[in-house]
């Protein structure tokens with residue numbers, strides 16, 4: 001059994017919002033941008049949701065968390081989740097210091113019933129010990145939602161391919177700045193993706209102090225090249241040592257079609273767990289069980 005905690009839902013609306021950030025005024029970016037990227041056009045949220053379920057089926061994946069990958073696209077993911085509630089869990093990128101933050105988080109958690117609020121402090125320019133982050137945790141606690149916090153190095157693949165600049169202050173993605181808020185909200189599960197994205201040591205320190213901090217294993221984890229000699233095997237071993245298998249959650253960072261669900265990420269990580277001699281129960285927790293605990297299936301109304 002496999003569940004995937006980290007996927008991106010690149011909807012038609014996503015491309016419209018992204019197109020609005022281009023310097024050239026185009027009003028049909030929802031078709032031209034996927035063409036420029038040589039990606040399949042997403043179609044309606046329902047069609048894209050069906051496509052996701054097809055790729056999950058083809059790879060025998062049970063459930064996946066899919067992210068609205070720009071603020072303003074919550075409704076597309078809400079539609080997808082309502083269409084396939086047993087297979088898809090909704091997440092959304094959220095900017096807690098934006099003027100419309102109050103409305104956006106209500107839309108995400110109450111109207112669209114998304115279950116994870118995703119923070120990108122390096123992208124939106126606020127420190128993780130800002131009181132705006134406290135408000136996110138309070139809203140998540142009320143809704144029974146999870147908070148995802150992108151730390152470390154941040155590149156946005158789709159923006160890079162389109163030649164869109166992505167100004168980021170990577171220093172703001174500091175896991176240590178999360179310790180206070182995570183400690184004050186022990187009931188709110190936190191996911192730091194990509195083992196901290198280059199901030200492995202700080203992520204392990206924060207997770208050692210805060211029992212609610214999890215890591216996801218998603219993407220190719222290309223950040224390991226910043227530490228000479230570091231291997232993904234060693235990263236898994238260190239995470240297992242400090243967090244244990246209960247707080248490591250498998251993810252791929254799958255995003256666009258026709259590529260679909262990223263089997264190669266799974267195969268590589270599965271091999272690593274076997275090489276490390278991780279027991280079956282622990283492997284099942286990482287690959288599926290922890291996801292089920294964070295996002296219980298069949299929760300009424302959610």
Ligand SMILES: [Zn+2]
Nearest residue numbers: 006007008253
């Ligand atoms: Zn991602």
